[in-house]
Amino acid sequence: MKKMIALMLSILLLFTLSACAGDSGQESGNAAENTPAETVIPSLEAQGSAAAEPEASVGGKALVLYFSCTGNTEAVAKEIAAQTGAEAMELLPEEPYTEDDLNYQDDNCRANQEMNDENARPAISGRIENLSDYDTLYIGFPIWWGTMPRIMNTFFDEYDLSGKTVMPFCTSGGSGIDQAVSAIREAEPDAEVREGLRVGSGSAENCTEAVAAWLEGNE
Ligand SMILES: Cc1cc2nc3c(=O)[nH]c(=O)nc-3n(C[C@H](O)[C@H](O)[C@H](O)COP(=O)(O)O)c2cc1C
Structure with a gap:
């Protein structure tokens, strides 16, 4: 049992x-x-x-170079530096722009005077000694009266970017970057100037996706 x-x-x-x-x-x-x-x-x-994004720069050693008076372009520059792993460097004017200098509603403000004179070349503080070390330059600026500020013309006059890849970017209230890109191509005929990235002033602190898409489109 x-x-x-x-x-x-x-x-x-x-x-x-x-x-x-x-x-x-x-x-x-x-x-x-x-x-x-x-x-x-x-x-x-x-x-x-x-995870591989830090290597997403378009080629060789890269530098993010930017001019920014009120911080918008700087925010985009920092995002590009973060995503590419490139160093960031600010282009500083020898004479800093005050709030009055930037008051474009005043016809006589410094920024407007410069933009009204196509030969104006505001001085840049210091000199970039090792620019030849870089193969790719991400170059950023705000849009002033439809194009890049004259201090950027000073930069392109002073530095020969032949053989380098230039990735232009800007912030603006609404204007596009195309006019500035044409001006850069004219100033640097022997550089490979890629399609520009424009970020709206109000989106500068929140541009992760726009920057990622632009970098991806330029690999
Ligand atoms: C003198 C001056 C002119 C400007 N002209 C334009 C313009 O033509 N189109 C536009 O969309 N925004 C224009 N703006 C707005 C700037 O492009 C925008 O505020 C930009 O994000 C500022 O960048 P930042 O903070 O890096 O200096 C102008 C601003 C200034 C000071």
Whole structure:
């Protein structure tokens, strides 16, 4: 009798175990169905490419060079530096711009006087000694009266960027970057001047995606 009970218990145990194994198999089967490989793998790849972004500069050693009076272009410059791993350097005017200098509603403000004179070349403070070390230059500025501020003309007059890749970027209230890009191409005919990035003044602190898309389009 004892043997019969033991046998029946063993059979019961066997069923219970195989039933459990079936459950867990089914669970993992469902999980696999709910997350097909096509869904999982691209998201892993996207993470991989995000991690690789610091190497996304268009080629060789890169520098982010920017002019910014009220911080908007600087915010974009820092985002580009963060995403590319490039160093950032600010172009400072020898004579800093005051609030009055930038008051473009006043016809006679310094910025307007400079923009009204196409030969104006406001001086840059100091000199960049090691510019030849860089292959790619991300060059940023605000848009003033539809184009780049004259201090950028000073920069392009003073430095020969032949053979370098130039990635222009700007911030503005609404104007595009095309006029500035044409001016840069004219000033640096032997540089490879790529499509520019324009970020709205109000989006400068929130430009991660715009910068990423621009960098990706210029790899
Ligand atoms: C003198 C001056 C002229 C400007 N002209 C324009 C313009 O033509 N079009 C435009 O969209 N924004 C214009 N702006 C707005 C700036 O492009 C915008 O505020 C920019 O984000 C400032 O950048 P920053 O903070 O890096 O100096 C002008 C600003 C100044 C001071």
